[in-house]
Amino acid sequence: MAKKELNVSALQNGTVIDHIPAQNLFKVINILGLDKVKTMITFGTNLDSKQQGKKGIIKISEYYFKDNDVNKIALVAPQAKLNTIEDYQVTEKKVVEVPDEITGAVRCMNPACVTNHQRITTRFYVTDKQNINLRCHYCEKITDQENLRFIMEE
Incomplete structure (x- = not known):
């Protein structure tokens, strides 16, 4: 019996986010x-991975990420890899890294924090890159990975 495969078309230009934890x-x-996003997006989940067991992948045509987006990815998928594709070739490989400081990406979990009541850009210091713990610059409350609430751009 012939083996059947479904092939996903190669990306001419855009970004691939690989090694996302499947969950x-x-x-x-x-x-x-x-x-x-108005361009073609292909994604897969629960794909076999030697490193992670199961992983997810996202391919986005004609789309490239800003640093703030890469920081958001790092907070939920710190082992992800970003590949920039131009004319079907990988032109840049970037391992996502949790930065030392996060600005304007997540909300403080402290309801009394000034950032939840005034138009102030949030700012956090990453105190634990492994377990993702963020200390608010303004109220010093720790926000952990379980309580991350991302700021969505309009």
Whole structure:
């Protein structure tokens, strides 16, 4: 019996986000607002991975991420890899890294924090890159990965 495969077309220009933990794939799609992107998006989840067991992948045609978006990816998929594709070739490979400081990407979990009551850009210091703990610059409350609420751009 012949083996059947479904091939996904190669990306001419755009970005591939690979090595997303399978359980976080839709979280990445949501925090990046990819439902509003007008170009072709292909994604897969629960794909076999030697490193992770199961992984997710997203291919986005004609789309490139800003640093703030890469920081958001790092908070939910710290082992992800971004590949920039131009004319069907990988022109840049970037391992996502959790930065030392996060600005304007997430909300403080402290309801009394000034950032939740005034138009002030949030700012956090990453105190634990492994477990993702963020200390608010303004109220010093720790927001952990479980309580991350991302700021969605309009």
